[in-house]
Amino acid sequence: MARVGVFVCWCGSNIAKTVDVVKVAEAAGKLPSVAYSTDYKYMCSEPGQNLIKQAIEEHKLDRIVVASCSPRLHEPTFRRCISEAGLNPFMLEMANIREHCSWVHDDKEVASEKALDLIAMSVAKAVKNEALFSQEIPLTKKALVIGGGVAGIQVALDIADAGYKVTLVEKTPSIGGRMAQYDKTFPTLDCAACILTPKMVDAASHPNIEIMTYAEVEKVSGFVGNFEVTIRKKARSVDMKKCTGCGVCYEKCPKKLPSEFDCGLGQRKAIYVPFPQAVPNVPVIDRENCRYFADGGKCGVCAKICPSQAVDYTLEDEMITDKYGAIVAATGFQPWDPTPYTNLGYGRYPDVITSLQFERLFNASGPTEGKLVRPSDHKPPKNVVFISCIGSRDDEHGYPYCSKVCCMYNAKHALLLKEKVHDAQAYVFYMDIRANGKGYEEFVRRTIEKYGAIYLRGRVSRVFQDGEKLIVRGVDTLAGKPVEIEADMVVLAAAMEAQPDAKDLARMLGISTDEYNWFSEAHPKLKPVEVLTAGIYLAGACQYPKDIPDAVAQASGAAAKVVGLFAKESLQSEPTVAEVNEDTCVDCQLCKEVCPYTAIDTKTLTDRAGNPIRTVSCVNEGLCHGCGTCVAACRSSSIQLRGFKDNQILSEIDALAFAE
């Protein structure tokens, strides 16, 4: 026979003001199976908890109902309390008579009646409670970081500094990401390379970091603490151990191609390093465009010239499978292609370029070695028009969201333009200036006031070529007048968009994406680096457009989460997870198909000789979040949620429906 103790909390006046706690506690004492009941001013306080512990001992209570606030607030407190008194923590039920009762009612009599009903339900459920136990789950203390941009590098460094092993996987031949393409960074105008490349080198030389460039994640299985990941290392065609990075191979390579790193403004070879400070400084052969691979082995210049015999055309893709305890996605963004703005002439006029192209044009390691010139005639531009919100805040052509960084880099570009070409004039068409960051607004004001950039609030209707000039027609809505500018160059602040393969990675990781394919965080405010799948975290712009400080801050946040996870000896599974009744399961696998956490798999039951009998579902307790979707889907009620089994729920309903 169960012996339930009921503890009614006043919560100061929060509950006691609207619920007659003394009377309710008295009435609760008369409920079936209740052996003891009392009330107290603050049940969560130390004397309150001692009261519960003493009562458990004195009255030999085996189940406890605390009638107080939401379990969200104090369930962990009271579970700890009763377990200190020797009970299984899952012998606790909480009746929420605050949020569900006192806070939403005025009439004391009615509220007290309802409070008693809620307590009666909890008592009925508590009687059916079973002791539940956590399982110990092993933990591999090694992290996988996907994406080697500034966010990924920061995550890797922070985790590695805490003493754990990290694998940093990067799709392109070098780490560095977008930031490596930038010239200077707002609002302090530090040179991007000067602050990034030391970090790249730190990552490469860190004893706890293994960098895999030119590699992609191919398959992910498992769960928090125990992911199994297969990584495809694409054939580099250059032996990383032998290569000294001398660069003779790409000097002599006869095949020239537009450079992705320079946004098509410069050229690279078929064997190449994407940029001079690349890490690792080992070239890669772009096999699709290499003459050796196209002509069946005729060219071979790079192999012949290489002083250390590092070029190896026979290398093949390599598959590496390893175990990881945590995964951080830091795959970044891609710049949106502004071609849909046909009125602005991008792709048609050579001097209409994107902001990233502009960035490469005045970068010292860029295609013009830092001389700012027009792509068409290599003359320095005088009048440059910057147009904001290209593909951002624009449902029609691009995305409704704000890309967040464009206002700032427009100001930066307008300022740097004046520094490079002293008699130049910058015009910035904008919708609103969004400069909310440390030193940001001041920076924009400096660009306008000290560097004379002309800011025009309005959109551009059309850009067209007239001789050597680009005519920009727009509107200055503050002056209420149409504007026409004779420009030498037009720079489009293209939106940030999710990586084209973001959705595929999300599917692989079992995480969700929003309607624009940005990865979804677990909670927009309180869990911004977590996702709904335990053990997977987000860093940088793969979640939503971010500038460098935000990306780095989130990266350190993600690293702190990983380090926090790894600081544990092992993981404890949450025992309130789904459980399959193998006797009645018919293997329709609907539970598996509806599970949002891929926590359900099938297993084959065997007889004692090991012969297969039939297949049933089984729950991976490490992956299950206890959401109960499978329970609702199962037609034969063969899957139940521990702590919320049918008989427990039905008891609650009966207590309410058949109350006298």
Place this chain on the structure above:
Amino acid sequence: MENELRQKAKELLESGQVKQVIGYEDGSTAFKSTPCFASSPEDADRLVWNPTCVNNLAVYLPSAVKQGKVAVAVKPCDGRSVVELIKEHQINRDDVVTMVVPCPGVLNPDALADIDPKTIKNIEWKGDGISVTTDSGEISIPREKAFLDKCLSCTLTDPAVTNIKLGDSPERSPLKDKDAAIAEYEKMSVDERRVFWAKEFTKCIRCYACRQACPACYCKECFVDKNGQVWALKSTDPEANWFFHMTRAMHLAGRCIGCGECERSCPMGIPLTLIGRTLEKDVEEMFGSGAGQDPDALPILGSFDLTKDPDPCPE
């Protein structure tokens, strides 16, 4: 046709390709055939194919495949049950050989209402309808009277899991709209529907024939058979009956292929296909796909994509 069916069945059994062939054989009377489980080439001679072959034989597959590979005679409608069973992992595609029979429609027992059953000697397809041979001669029954309602509106082609196609598909155009019955039903107000079903469900004697005849009801233990503290009561109270039928309907939503076996097997004449068809129509309208079409499709409940949720739950 019947010879072709027997021949095929014999080949499959002789060569050992299948352990068993499930088809139809003559029943105890000339107006009923009964399922035939042929496990030897000689058994195959008992197979028949005529308008009285009404049963959906897919219902036997989940247990039959446990003994080995099975060949089954299916009408295009029943073939869709096979698709569902594969989709729901109850049978492996490789464990079943479907022999799709050409079906002009199957017998509506009401068609024989005016004939003394004892005098019936044979029933066969003839022209558009059927011909009934009795002691006193041959009676022709036209299509609109001869066949079940589902047959009169049938537009089905060979199922997606066809292995062996017997004969040529008969040329036929539907005589009825398949939603004619529910169009009438949908005219009723919610209150009228409540009254209608209250009356129908009062008739239920909880024999569970509907469940046993249904190829989609393959649970080892039905929710209604559970013991202890349970959601569904076993008594024949109108509310308990209602609860059983509505829960069963929900369990079949998106999975019912409309074979009509539930209604045909109901001894109390409850119009159960009306529930199935109404739900199926909703599923088709809301999810754009019906049951039994693609063996690789995800079940409706499992196909939910959070990112495409038109009304996401606010955080």
